[in-house]
Amino acid sequence: MSMPFYVSPEQVMADKAEFARKGIARGKSIVAIEHQTGIMMMAENSTTLSKVGEIYDRIAFAGVGKFSEFDQLRKVGVRFADTKGYAYSREDVRGRALANAFSQVMGEVFTREIKPLEIEIIVAEVGDDRYEDHKKNSLYRVKYDGFISDHPGYCVIGGNVEDVEAILKNDYRDGMPAGEAASLGCRALNAGAEHSSELDAESLEVCLMDRNRTGRKFCRLSTEEVQGMLDA
Amino acid sequence: MPLRGNYQGSSFFELLQLEQRHLLPDLSAWVESSGETIPHGTTVLAMRFGDGVLVAGDRLATAGHSVASRDVVKVFETDPYSVMAISGAAGPCIEMARVLSVELEHYEKIEGESLELEGKANKLSQMIRANLPAAMQGLAVVPLFAGYDTRRKTGRLWKFDITGGRYEELEFDATGSGGLYARESLKHGWDAQLNRNDAVKVAVAALTAAADEDRATGGVDLERGIYPVIKVCTSEGQTDASEDEIAACYRSILEARAAGGNL
Numbered sequence: 001m002s003m004p005f006y007v008s009p010e011q012v013m014a015d016k017a018e019f020a021r022k023g024i025a026r027g028k029s030i031v032a033i034e035h036q037t038g039i040m041m042m043a044e045n046s047t048t049l050s051k052v053g054e055i056y057d058r059i060a061f062a063g064v065g066k067f068s069e070f071d072q073l074r075k076v077g078v079r080f081a082d083t084k085g086y087a088y089s090r091e092d093v094r095g096r097a098l099a100n101a102f103s104q105v106m107g108e109v110f111t112r113e114i115k116p117l118e119i120e121i122i123v124a125e126v127g128d129d130r131y132e133d134h135k136k137n138s139l140y141r142v143k144y145d146g147f148i149s150d151h152p153g154y155c156v157i158g159g160n161v162e163d164v165e166a167i168l169k170n171d172y173r174d175g176m177p178a179g180e181a182a183s184l185g186c187r188a189l190n191a192g193a194e195h196s197s198e199l200d201a202e203s204l205e206v207c208l209m210d211r212n213r214t215g216r217k218f219c220r221l222s223t224e225e226v227q228g229m230l231d232a
Numbered sequence: 233m234p235l236r237g238n239y240q241g242s243s244f245f246e247l248l249q250l251e252q253r254h255l256l257p258d259l260s261a262w263v264e265s266s267g268e269t270i271p272h273g274t275t276v277l278a279m280r281f282g283d284g285v286l287v288a289g290d291r292l293a294t295a296g297h298s299v300a301s302r303d304v305v306k307v308f309e310t311d312p313y314s315v316m317a318i319s320g321a322a323g324p325c326i327e328m329a330r331v332l333s334v335e336l337e338h339y340e341k342i343e344g345e346s347l348e349l350e351g352k353a354n355k356l357s358q359m360i361r362a363n364l365p366a367a368m369q370g371l372a373v374v375p376l377f378a379g380y381d382t383r384r385k386t387g388r389l390w391k392f393d394i395t396g397g398r399y400e401e402l403e404f405d406a407t408g409s410g411g412l413y414a415r416e417s418l419k420h421g422w423d424a425q426l427n428r429n430d431a432v433k434v435a436v437a438a439l440t441a442a443a444d445e446d447r448a449t450g451g452v453d454l455e456r457g458i459y460p461v462i463k464v465c466t467s468e469g470q471t472d473a474s475e476d477e478i479a480a481c482y483r484s485i486l487e488a489r490a491a492g493g494n495l
Contacts, residue, residue, distance in 0.1 A: 050344065076237070079338075082341075083244075083255070087255050
């Protein structure tokens with residue numbers, strides 16, 4: 001009878017984390033930046049497969065890594081939010097609960113399955129001026145192992161986080177107009193990009209959540225609109 | 233609420249049916265106990281006009297011979313380009329409009345693009361069909377659905393029957409207890425090339441005619457300040473006619489009546 005090899009739990013976890021990190025590092029970065037009237041999310045993405053998506057009235061989602069995995073998670077999030085909003089009220093759907101639920105799922109997959117999720121996500125929630133305790137925006141980042149953290153101001157996920165974050169750390173300030181946030185985001189993504197050519201509107205996917213819109217706050221910008229924002 | 237489920241499709245209605253059944257109202261159970269006294273909504277109408285489509289509904293709900301509510305809303309925006317109007321048992325009707333509006337938004341978020349107008353109407357007829365056992369026991373849900381077809385660049389409207397049958401109307405339609413009178417009025421005032429303001433006038437006149445002949449239809453209530461809901465869908469999206477505008481239309485009808493006209 002052959003004995004199975006013993007592998008220590010530490011080693012198993014370290015191997016899984018290494019595997020997930022490698023998968024994510026291959027991808028491009030996404031930034032989420034708070035601006036004067038909401039949150040801007042910007043991804044380096046010239047394909048039609050979106051990395052940023054709407055979840056609910058005030059909540060958006062962004063994912064890096066394996067498309068099929070984070071897109072599946074996004075859809076599950078939409079189902080969760082719509083069911084909750086239908087069963088209770090639209091105001092009861094909150095970003096923190098959703099980010100926590102994502103963190104649970106990703107953490108569970110990391111410990112139980114052989115292959116961890118090779119993704120990292122942002123859950124962004126724009127504040128609601130009608131409620132005293134909901135006024136602030138929130139940005140949550142959930143890592144491949146379910147580790148969740150909140151990031152006031154800006155948040156970066158993806159391959160080259162350090163270089164992108166360095167720019168934001170230096171130049172971010174509270175209450176920037178949306179156009180300024182867009183050019184800052186573009187500069188930050190440029191710093192993280194491997195290729196030497198500058199990113200243009202064609203190669204960016206930009207979504208805005210504006211707290212002054214009525215109803216659903218999320219909107220996806222067309223290439224022309226992105227160009228307009230970068231030029232301004 | 234679980235974050236993980238087995239359902240993989242893009243329909244919210246199916247998601248509820250398969251995984252959250254308790255959230256769908258069980259209509260068959262209501263009928264047995266309450267019968268006649270369930271509030272019923274009354275007259276709603278929809279018409280095409282030059283730039284799109286208009287949907288209007290009075291505000292009265294009745295239970296038997298009593299007033300159940302004077303200011304119930306029967307016309308709902310289901311998404312920025314479509315509107316649903318209900319007549320029939322108010323409870324399930326309003327619930328159906330709620331599910332449909334979540335359904336359309338849900339599809340758009342999951343798939344990344346909205347349904348075609350025809351697809352939306354088709355979805356509604358499936359939902360009515362799911363209500364069929366209750367409809368057979370008297371809890372009928374018979375909505376009108378209308379919207380602006382952004383691909384064909386025209387307003388379109390559909391009426392439904394309790395079996396989920398879906399019939400597109402090219403001119404106008406009205407349902408509910410005062411529907412017959414509203415249709416008679418529309419027959420005289422309607423024209424395919426009406427502009428938006430005239431369409432609102434024709435709609436107010438039709439609802440006034442229905443309220444005149446049918447005791448269960450509310451019409452305009454100037455004393456209490458309760459006005460019909462009138463929604464207009466055009467290429468610009470959906471907008472509401474203002475209460476002032478409706479009041480002005482109604483006042484001109486009253487004046488014509490006072491002057492001896494037969495409106």
